[in-house]
Structure formats: C-alpha cells, structure tokens
Amino acid sequence: MTLRYDASGLSPTIIGDKMSVSGEQRDALRARLEEALGNVKAAHERGELGFIDCPDFDAQEVQAWAADKRAQGFTDQVVIGIGGSSLGARAVYESMAELPDGGLRTHFAENVDPVGVANLFDGLDFSKTLFVVITKSGSTVETMTKFWYAWDRAVDELGEDEASSHFVAITGPDNAGLRALADDKGFDTFPVPPNVGGRFSVLTAVGLVPLALAGYDIAALVDGAGRARDVSMTDSVDDNAILKAAADMFELYERGADQVVMMAYSDQLLAMADWFRQLWAESLGKAKNRQGEEVNVGMTPIKALGAIDQHSQAQLYMEGPNDKHVVFLEVESFDREVTVPEREGLPESLSHLAGKSLGEILNAELQGTRRALQEAGRPTTTWRFDAVAPGEIGAFIFAWEFITAITGELLDINAFDQPGVELGKKLAHGLLGRQGFEEWAEMARSDEAEASGEEIG
Numbered sequence: 001m002t003l004r005y006d007a008s009g010l011s012p013t014i015i016g017d018k019m020s021v022s023g024e025q026r027d028a029l030r031a032r033l034e035e036a037l038g039n040v041k042a043a044h045e046r047g048e049l050g051f052i053d054c055p056d057f058d059a060q061e062v063q064a065w066a067a068d069k070r071a072q073g074f075t076d077q078v079v080i081g082i083g084g085s086s087l088g089a090r091a092v093y094e095s096m097a098e099l100p101d102g103g104l105r106t107h108f109a110e111n112v113d114p115v116g117v118a119n120l121f122d123g124l125d126f127s128k129t130l131f132v133v134i135t136k137s138g139s140t141v142e143t144m145t146k147f148w149y150a151w152d153r154a155v156d157e158l159g160e161d162e163a164s165s166h167f168v169a170i171t172g173p174d175n176a177g178l179r180a181l182a183d184d185k186g187f188d189t190f191p192v193p194p195n196v197g198g199r200f201s202v203l204t205a206v207g208l209v210p211l212a213l214a215g216y217d218i219a220a221l222v223d224g225a226g227r228a229r230d231v232s233m234t235d236s237v238d239d240n241a242i243l244k245a246a247a248d249m250f251e252l253y254e255r256g257a258d259q260v261v262m263m264a265y266s267d268q269l270l271a272m273a274d275w276f277r278q279l280w281a282e283s284l285g286k287a288k289n290r291q292g293e294e295v296n297v298g299m300t301p302i303k304a305l306g307a308i309d310q311h312s313q314a315q316l317y318m319e320g321p322n323d324k325h326v327v328f329l330e331v332e333s334f335d336r337e338v339t340v341p342e343r344e345g346l347p348e349s350l351s352h353l354a355g356k357s358l359g360e361i362l363n364a365e366l367q368g369t370r371r372a373l374q375e376a377g378r379p380t381t382t383w384r385f386d387a388v389a390p391g392e393i394g395a396f397i398f399a400w401e402f403i404t405a406i407t408g409e410l411l412d413i414n415a416f417d418q419p420g421v422e423l424g425k426k427l428a429h430g431l432l433g434r435q436g437f438e439e440w441a442e443m444a445r446s447d448e449a450e451a452s453g454e455e456i457g
C-alpha cells in the first residue's frame with residue numbers, strides 16, 4: 001500500500017496511510033477544521049490556551065539558574081509530582097540516550113507506593129540531592145505527602161537551614177498549599193502559568209526546570225515546539241500537517257477507531273506514550289458537550305513498544321475488533337548502534353541477519369507490522385523522527401497538544417477541564433480526613449456539580 005507523505009517540512013514527519021482519511025473526506029471536513037482552528041486562535045487571543053505561548057519560554061534564564069545550581073555540588077534530583085506535573089519531564093528525560101556531563105541523575109517520585117518511596121529515599125545521599133516539587137494546584141495528595149516526607153528526612157539529615165536550599169517548588173502563583181510553604185521556608189520557586197493546564201505544561205517551568213537540571217538542551221526543545229507552532233497556526237488546511245493529523249484522529253474515531261495505540265519503535269520514545277495517554281484521555285474523555293448534552297466521547301489511548309509488543313499485542317491489533325488506530329513512532333537514525341556479528345556459525349536460516357544493525361532490524365519489524373496492519377484494513381499513522389533529538393521532541397509535544405485542542409473542537413467538548421478526576425480526588429481527601437466518608441462524598445458531589453468543569457487543572 002502506498003503511503004501519503006505530508007510535505008509541510010515539519011520534523012518529525014507525519015505519514016498517514018491511504019486507508020485512513022481520503023482527500024474527499026478531508027474536503028468534507030475542511031470547513032469544520034477551519035472553524036476549529038479559528039476557535040482555538042480566538043481563545044488564545046482572549047488569553048486562554050497558554051500552551052500556545054510556551055515556545056516563547058526564556059530558556060536562557062532557566063539554563064543559567066540550573067547551571068548555578070549544578071555547580072553547587074548536587075548529583076541527583078528527585079522530581080516529586082504526578083500526572084501533568086511529572087509525565088512530560090519524565091518522557092523527555094527518558095528520551096536521552098545518555099546523561100549529559102554535569103547533568104543531575106533524575107528520579108521521578110510519582111506514586112505513593114510505600115515500597116517504591118522507601119527504596120528511593122534509602123538510596124539517596126541527601127547532601128547531594130535536590131528535591132524539585134511540582135504541583136500546579138499545590139494540594140495534590142500524592143505530591144504533598146511525599147514532599148512533606150522528603151522535607152522531614154532532609155531536615156533530619158541536614159538541619160532546616162541547609163535543607164531549604166535543597167528544595168525547589170514549581171507551583172501555581174497563589175495557591176495556599178505548596179506556594180505558601182515554599183515562601184515560608186525560602187525555597188527557590190517557579191510559577192506555573194494559570195492559563196496552561198497541567199497536562200499541557202511540559203514546556204513551562206514544570207518540565208523545563210528539571211530538564212535543565214538534567215543538562216537537557218531546553219533551548220532546542222522550545223525551538224522545535226516553535227516550528228510546530230508555525231505549522232499549527234497555518235490557515236491553509238493543505239499546508240497544515242498538524243490539522244490534517246487532527247482530521248485523521250477525528251475521522252477515524254467517527255468510523256469506529258475509538259482506541260489509539262501509540263506504538264514506539266524506540267525505547268527512548270516509550271515514555272512519550274505515557275505523556276500522550278494523559279493528554280489524550282483527560283482532554284477528550286468527556287461526558288458532556290459544550291451545550292451540556294450527554295455525549296460520552298473519548299478515545300482510549302494505549303501504549304505499546306515495538307518490537308516487544310509484536311510478540312504480545314499484535315495478534316489483537318491484526319485480528320481483533322477493528323477499533324484501533326495505531327500511531328507508530330519511528331526513528332531513522334539511532335543515537336547508538338549495535339551490529340549482529342558476521343562471525344561464521346550462524347545457522348543458514350538466520351544468516352541473512354549477520355552484519356545487520358539492530359536499528360535496521362527494529363525498523364524492518366516496524367515496516368512489516370505496519371504493512372500487515374494495512375493489508376488487514378487497520379488504519380495507521382507514522383510519526384517519523386530523523387533522530388531522537390530535542391528539536392524533534394519539542395515539535396512532537398507541541399503538535400500533539402495542538403491536535404488535542406483541535407480534536408476537542410471537532411468533538412465540541414471542553415478539552416481543558418477534567419471534572420471526572422476531581423470527584424475522585426475529593427473523595428480520597430475525605431477518606432483520609434476527619435469527616436465521615438458519606439458526609440464528605442455528599443459535599444464533594446455538590447462542589448463538583450457547582451464547579452461543573454471550568455477548571456484548568
């Protein structure tokens with residue numbers, strides 16, 4: 001099957017297959033796409049959708065601050081956050097082939113699993129560890145409990161004065177939780193812009209501060225995001241590969257592909273699928289449309305790793321219900337290579353593998369799987385990276401944020417709230433608090449009804 005290439009100059013290149021959305025279908029969608037783009041631009045002009053401004057972030061200032069911090073003898077950082085306050089930084093961090101010289105080894109303390117937390121903290125040298133605490137709301141249970149534990153241990157190990165120089169807080173500008181504590185204790189702080197939702201915030205201090213501490217080239221990251229923004233804001237649908245990608249996501253959903261499998265053929269890109277899962281699920285899984293009508297829309301995002309999941313999931317993708325759109329992440333040129341030795345003695349049936357690089361083998365596996373899916377009538381899209389480099393990662397991040405916003409418009413829902421998560425959070429607080437559970441649940445439900453989804457979490 002022939003592939004359709006988008007010639008927008010965007011890198012990574014977005015490649016749809018012929019079976020996904022045809023030219024005629026896109027023509028039919030064209031007016032809706034133009035309207036969606038117009039709505040997104042208008043919201044941005046009103047001061048909403050702050051993620052669109054993220055490529056303008058002043059990377060130099062944060063890089064200078066991080067270089068100064070690194071020069072103070074820290075070797076490790078523990079990033080304490082969850083959801084949008086962790087997944088983006090972790091995805092970018094894990095995309096690095098190796099830690100740059102002088103970069104801080106980074107540990108992501110996301111869960112409140114006692115064994116994971118105890119093991120992590122027992123292995124730390126507190127005198128050389130920086131704790132970067134990230135929460136937009138300043139009150140997330142998982143983050144604030146681990147922060148308080150870290151603070152307590154650091155005070156015991158280092159004394160309160162020294163401990164305060166080991167903490168950095170990245171939080172909403174005026175919340176009463178972490179912000180108030182950080183001001184009181186004298187931590188370095190960075191703001192999370194109020195008009196950038198948590199899951200859209202990796203290109204703010206939320207992601208860029210820990211990444212700069214790890215020695216990542218955040219200037220190249222935001223530059224790449226800027227290139228994707230240029231394409232995203234292009235009015236002509238034909239020249240806008242990102243609008244076309246959104247059209248594919250939406251059209252395929254309408255045709256029954258309500259599951260999106262992001263299948264990375266690169267260990268370095270696997271955590272990008274974790275980041276994508278939150279972005280896609282929290283933004284687009286909604287009960288009501290903008291008119292308040294019950295619609296229950298959403299596409300379930302699934303993460304997969306090639307070639308491993310060929311030996312685990314591919315059977316289902318090939319022959320199970322035709323409800324999946326597989327989005328492949330492909331890498332042309334890997335940061336390191338390993339070659340199958342040409343030493344004599346490999347069985348004849350495997351001799352064609354001698355001398356091949358593992359990158360070549362991985363990509364052949366991707367091509368085989370994609371072709372097989374296409375021949376079975378299953379839609380696919382490929383995001384092809386020349387290399388896993390900061391500029392391409394930045395473009396990938398911005399492009400998916402924008403696709404999410406446009407898809408939200410096409411679905412006629414608010415892609416920027418998360419009312420469904422809020423009730424569970426409140427109930428958990430209630431269970432741990434002084435109120436009886438039922439009494440708290442009653443209060444939480446009525447709060448939730450009042451808040452009814454205008455929140456940018």
Ligand SMILES: O=P(O)(O)OC[C@H]1O[C@](O)(CO)[C@@H](O)[C@@H]1O
Nearest residue numbers: 083084085135136137140198457
């Ligand atoms: O940054 P915060 O406020 O700690 O929130 C963490 C995450 O919790 C949520 O509000 C709900 O999962 C996400 O939207 C957010 O990214």
